[in-house]
Amino acid sequence: MSASSIDTNSMDQLFAVADTIVAKAKPGEQIEVVVARGRETEVKVYQGEIEAFTSATSQGYGVRIVADRRQGFAYAGSLDADSFDEVVAEARDNATFGTVDEHLGLAEPDGLPIVDLGLFSDSVAAFPDDRKIELAKELEELAVAGDPRIIGSESSEYNDSIGESVIATNTGIRVSSRDSGAYLYVGLLAEDDGETQTGFGLSLGREPADLDLQEAATQAVERTTRLLGATKPASQRTTVVLDPYVSSQFLGIIGGTLSGGAVMTGRSLFAERMNEQVAASGLTLIDDPTDIRSLSASESDGEGLATRRNVLIDNGKLNTFVNNTYTGRRLGTTSTGSAVRGISSTPSVGCTALQLLPGARKQAELLADIDDGILIQGVSGLHSGVNAVSGDFSTGAKGLRIRNGELAEPVREFTIASTLQRMLLDVVEVGGDIEWLPWGAAGVSLVVSDVSVSGT
Amino acid sequence: MIEESVINATLSTALRTGADFAEVFVEDKKRSSAHLDDSRIEELTSGRSRGAGIRVIVGESTGFAHTSDLSEAGLQQAAEAAAAAARGSNGDTRTVSVTRQDVTPAYEITTFPETIAKSRKVEMLTMANDVARSVNNAISQVSVTYSDSRRQILVANSEGLLAGDDQVRTVFGVGCVATGDTGMQTGRMTVGRPIGFELFDEYDISDLAQQAANMAVTKLRARPAPSGEIPVVIGNGGGGVLFHEACGHGLEADLVAKSASVFKDRVGQLVASPLVTLIDDGTMPREWGFFTIDDEGKPAQSNTLIKDGVLVDYMYDGIRARKEGRPSSGNGRRQSYKHLPMVRMTNTYISNGETDPDDIVADTPSGIYIKKLGGGQVDTASGDFVFGMAEAYLIEDGKVTEPIREGNLIGNGPAVLEAIDALGNDFDMGSPGTCGKEGQGVPVGDGTPTLRVPTGLTVGGTAA
Numbered sequence: 075m076s077a078s079s080i081d082t083n084s085m086d087q088l089f090a091v092a093d094t095i096v097a098k099a100k101p102g103e104q105i106e107v108v109v110a111r112g113r114e115t116e117v118k119v120y121q122g123e124i125e126a127f128t129s130a131t132s133q134g135y136g137v138r139i140v141a142d143r144r145q146g147f148a149y150a151g152s153l154d155a156d157s158f159d160e161v162v163a164e165a166r167d168n169a170t171f172g173t174v175d176e177h178l179g180l181a182e183p184d185g186l187p188i189v190d191l192g193l194f195s196d197s198v199a200a201f202p203d204d205r206k207i208e209l210a211k212e213l214e215e216l217a218v219a220g221d222p223r224i225i226g227s228e229s230s231e232y233n234d235s236i237g238e239s240v241i242a243t244n245t246g247i248r249v250s251s252r253d254s255g256a257y258l259y260v261g262l263l264a265e266d267d268g269e270t271q272t273g274f275g276l277s278l279g280r281e282p283a284d285l286d287l288q289e290a291a292t293q294a295v296e297r298t299t300r301l302l303g304a305t306k307p308a309s310q311r312t313t314v315v316l317d318p319y320v321s322s323q324f325l326g327i328i329g330g331t332l333s334g335g336a337v338m339t340g341r342s343l344f345a346e347r348m349n350e351q352v353a354a355s356g357l358t359l360i361d362d363p364t365d366i367r368s369l370s371a372s373e374s375d376g377e378g379l380a381t382r383r384n385v386l387i388d389n390g391k392l393n394t395f396v397n398n399t400y401t402g403r404r405l406g407t408t409s410t411g412s413a414v415r416g417i418s419s420t421p422s423v424g425c426t427a428l429q430l431l432p433g434a435r436k437q438a439e440l441l442a443d444i445d446d447g448i449l450i451q452g453v454s455g456l457h458s459g460v461n462a463v464s465g466d467f468s469t470g471a472k473g474l475r476i477r478n479g480e481l482a483e484p485v486r487e488f489t490i491a492s493t494l495q496r497m498l499l500d501v502v503e504v505g506g507d508i509e510w511l512p513w514g515a516a517g518v519s520l521v522v523s524d525v526s527v528s529g530t
Numbered sequence: 531m532i533e534e535s536v537i538n539a540t541l542s543t544a545l546r547t548g549a550d551f552a553e554v555f556v557e558d559k560k561r562s563s564a565h566l567d568d569s570r571i572e573e574l575t576s577g578r579s580r581g582a583g584i585r586v587i588v589g590e591s592t593g594f595a596h597t598s599d600l601s602e603a604g605l606q607q608a609a610e611a612a613a614a615a616a617r618g619s620n621g622d623t624r625t626v627s628v629t630r631q632d633v634t635p636a637y638e639i640t641t642f643p644e645t646i647a648k649s650r651k652v653e654m655l656t657m658a659n660d661v662a663r664s665v666n667n668a669i670s671q672v673s674v675t676y677s678d679s680r681r682q683i684l685v686a687n688s689e690g691l692l693a694g695d696d697q698v699r700t701v702f703g704v705g706c707v708a709t710g711d712t713g714m715q716t717g718r719m720t721v722g723r724p725i726g727f728e729l730f731d732e733y734d735i736s737d738l739a740q741q742a743a744n745m746a747v748t749k750l751r752a753r754p755a756p757s758g759e760i761p762v763v764i765g766n767g768g769g770g771v772l773f774h775e776a777c778g779h780g781l782e783a784d785l786v787a788k789s790a791s792v793f794k795d796r797v798g799q800l801v802a803s804p805l806v807t808l809i810d811d812g813t814m815p816r817e818w819g820f821f822t823i824d825d826e827g828k829p830a831q832s833n834t835l836i837k838d839g840v841l842v843d844y845m846y847d848g849i850r851a852r853k854e855g856r857p858s859s860g861n862g863r864r865q866s867y868k869h870l871p872m873v874r875m876t877n878t879y880i881s882n883g884e885t886d887p888d889d890i891v892a893d894t895p896s897g898i899y900i901k902k903l904g905g906g907q908v909d910t911a912s913g914d915f916v917f918g919m920a921e922a923y924l925i926e927d928g929k930v931t932e933p934i935r936e937g938n939l940i941g942n943g944p945a946v947l948e949a950i951d952a953l954g955n956d957f958d959m960g961s962p963g964t965c966g967k968e969g970q971g972v973p974v975g976d977g978t979p980t981l982r983v984p985t986g987l988t989v990g991g992t993a994a
């Protein structure tokens with residue numbers, strides 16, 4: 075059974091739901107409706123057999139009402155017309171308990187046109203199930219055969235999705251968006267001398283044709299086998315090189331500290347530091363959802379405004395925070411098109427397509443300048459090890475020793491620690507190897523000096 | 531929620547390609563929440579999602595489809611999709627007749643949250659905010675969250691099972707930011723139980739607000755955490771996260787079967803200090819990981835995983851149990867009807883020891899004392915795990931002294947379990963947790979008495 079293709083009337087159906095509900099606003103009320111529908115296929119293969127094949131559709135809508143400068147919200151996980159009145163009534167009732175706030179209010183068109191970025195490919199829906207299964211099987215086979223020390227896979231997966239949504243308000247917003255994506259993932263187990271290590275590889279794109287089996291397999295084999303025989307390093311302060319996969323996770327956290335939501339509630343490390351030097355001079359951090367290389371690119375934000383390129387840190391200087399309509403008004407500015415949301419909550423604010431402006435050199439060239447250091451291949455415990463309010467971070471890590479400019483023995487069971495503030499200033503060089511990953515931040519090799527390594 | 535005849539027909543359709551097993555999981559979940567931040571009630575949210583997930587197993591393969599359309603036609607369509615996805619070939623017609631097999635809940639919900647006026651929930655948020663801000667001038671920001679949910683589930687399968695559960699949860703949390711010369715620090719307290727509004731008969735929210743505020747203020751004078759391998763004393767209650775990561779995940783039979791666990795082939799062997807008896811118990815009344823039936827319809831069980839240091843058994847869900855020809859241990863759980871069940875923990879705890887906790891600290895010349903743990907993460911294949919310290923202190927000359935800044939600790943599961951050399955007599959359960967595995971979150975509880983790990987834990991600080 076294949077996900078039937080989304081027909082051209084599909085958006086009309088979603089608009090019909092949104093328009094019907096918007097029409098239920100009472101005089102004096104602002105109403106916003108977000109309606110979303112998605113399809114997803116996931117194939118998991120293990121030892122050459124289909125372990126699980128999931129075919130999923132999901133849909134739902136959320137209603138936000140602002141009345142008398144108070145806000146309420148309600149949602150439903152279906153598009154059942156019988157639920158519309160109840161959900162609107164519930165959102166309206168919820169609004170009566172909110173705090174009166176002059177800054178509350180829905181987005182209004184700000185003049186920036188929404189540009190079609192071509193984020194949707196018909197080929198996802200047309201791709202046959204048998205091919206999806208074959209891809210996952212081929213990937214497993216290729217990866218497991220990649221090295222004699224690979225004892226098997228944990229899982230080899232093909233996943234694709236199609237999402238469509240509309241946002242409509244009675245303040246002039248009426249936008250739709252549609253996107254597609256696909257990825258291949260393989261997790262491997264390698265064993266040597268009674269020790270087991272795991273690693274993974276992935277390849278992703280907007281459509282199945284973008285996927286590269288060989289790339290995912292090679293990456294997984296390398297990441298899994300190169301850690302075999304790892305030992306615990308001695309404690310020291312040293313230079314680390316964050317692999318793109320690792321730097322992207324840190325960028326995501328740093329992006330969170332630059333949101334207007336954190337700034338207006340006094341939770342941002344950088345609240346009072348606009349135009350100051352907060353990072354090394356070569357570092358430029360951008361949130362650009364209009365860059366179609368990012369899998370999380372989008373044409374419009376969670377309130378229906380056009381997305382745009384926001385330069386957060388410009389050559390080390392703090393340049394802007396990202397805002398949605400509410401946080402923008404609170405901070406005396408305007409939305410940067412950075413509202414983020416699902417159907418089950420009001421829009422928050424955040425970065426969705428972060429990237430560091432890449433440098434010129436490949437990872438191997440960066441390593442060549444380092445006499446003694448560690449390449450960090452993976453970190454663990456970021457959710458408990460980073461406090462985005464204080465800036466303290468300390469995470470588990472594994473990777474490879476760097477000696478005399480080259481990768482040497484593997485190391486594991488240690489932590490790296492610093493503060494986000496210091497780390498930004500301690501960036502020595504940004505690599506040129508930008509890697510797009512299936513979340514809101516791209517990665518790049520990043521050389522950071524003076525990080526505390528805690529081991530033996 | 532759905533008539534038996536419709537369930538029978540849906541299961542028959544799911545079996546039409548010659549499946550070995552078919553299952554219908556129906557869920558109706560209502561949620562309401564209220565959030566205060568920056569002294570404003572930001573908004574109240576309410577919502578409902580319901581739907582069904584249909585699972586079909588043919589040999590080693592599982593087909594799965596879900597739908598938010600609970601009509602007979604909607605369920606038939608999903609059953610067809612799941613059957614096709616499982617790729618069976620034999621077309622024998624089989625009929626199914628399910629029999630209701632409900633389990634009596636261990637306790638009654640006394641006050642369903644939906645019966646409480648929204649205004650009362652809002653008053654609690656405001657009160658907690660006022661109390662937290664009055665604790666100390668250094669408190670610069672407060673957020674307070676109330677949320678409740680009611681999840682009604684129905685599980686039916688081709689073996690004739692039909693069982694339901696009504697799961698109510700209520701949570702209240704206060705988060706504070708304190709600002710001082712050294713920057714900002716945070717403190718957080720969360721309480722929650724699988725009960726209704728009676729949660730607030732048990733917990734005083736102004737106490738919670740004070741504790742959260744004090745935690746943030748205390749941390750303002752925290753020193754950088756030390757780094758390196760250091761003796762660690764973990765306080766009672768939330769220290770259970772240690773075991774959740776150090777061995778809990780490694781004892782999940784699905785990971786063991788794929789050789790992704792350091793505990794594979796170790797049943798009957800000594801895998802921990804003889805002080806350690808580890809139990810996973812979904813039947814613990816009113817604890818966060820409690821349920822009457824799991825998400826495959828199996829009644830919750832108490833399972834001893836490690837007894838006096840010896841590995842007794844792993845945890846199982848239905849699919850893994852079937853493959854190994856043994857019963858499920860009642861650990862088949864899923865985040866929602868949109869997810870496949872897998873092996874998950876419930877309430878995981880270390881049973882009580884005999885030592886006075888004060889003596890454990892007094893007997894530790896130097897080290898750190900962790901009062902409140904943060905979350906953690908484990909690589910089950912290597913056994914390496916990390917967990918965070920949300921509130922921790924130095925131990926100097928056998929006394930708990932200065933607070934230290936946040937950070938992670940890292941260790942290797944088997945080595946840390948073996949090293950435990952003292953277990954207190956002050957067992958307690960910790961705060962409600964959410965355990966993530968393959969992108970699915972489920973509520974879990976953890977518990978432990980005070981304990982000491984003299985070697986094997988590396989503290990990830992920045993101080994020399």
